[in-house]
Amino acid sequence: MDRILSDLELVNGLRKGDTSAYTEIYERYSGPLYLFVLKRWENRDGAKDLVHDFFLKLWEKKEELEISSNLTAYLFTAIRHAMLNQISREKVKTRYIDSFLSFLDAVEPKGTDYLMREKEMQKIIEREIDGLHPRMREVFELSRKENLSRKEIAETLGISEETVKNHMHKALKTLKRNLGVLFVYLF
Structure with a gap:
């Protein structure tokens, strides 16, 4: 019977590049993180993309991670920040597009x-x-x-x-x- 790894063991494995630790983290947390984001954002595609990108960055920055023993708290805090950053970027993009469209509407065709x-x-x-x-x-x-x-x-x-x-x-x-x-x- 397989032993369930603790958060600390998973984090240590992740830092060492252990793909099975990474996979376990993904399988254990991707669903709850997706639901967490979806509940606050209500954008299915955006939530899926955000969680996907989040896990890619987690792997890419595995050596730099500063996670104590509470992996759950780290992941939910990090995904919350990623979601807020994404929402902020979208608002800026929307404002830019709206401003540009207003400009185009104001310009009279010649x-x-x-x-x-x-x-x-x-x-x-x-x-x-x-x-x-x-x-x-x-x-x-x-x-x-x-x-x-x-x-x-x-x-x-x-x-x-x-x-x-x-x-x-x-x-x-x-x-x-x-x-x-x-x-x-x-x-």
Whole structure:
């Protein structure tokens, strides 16, 4: 019969890079941490992503961890801080987008010249989207043009939600890199 490891044994194993200790921590705490975040945030995808990223960072920073014997308290405090930071970043992003949209609404179109620039910009954006890897482009278009959720895209394409997330991240990173200068120039 397997012995249940104490928090201190799990922490010591984690610090040493023991994947079984890490797996045990994940299996023991990922569900309760997810419910903790979901109860306060009410964003299923955001909660899943936050917990997933949290555990990735836990592994990446395993040697630097300053955890005494109370692993539970450490994990819940750390996930709470991560959640508050994420919510804060989203608020800043929302304020920026709202401000930008207000600016665009306030700018009065300047006739034909404005329409030509808008059409040209749309062509450039479409060309960049067409230049994405075929599967990445398909995921991006299902998300942005069809407004499908990660889960719906995963089911439609027969891939995992994590793969959908990775494709979206890479697509947005590529488009931002390739179109960044264009957006600064136009706006």
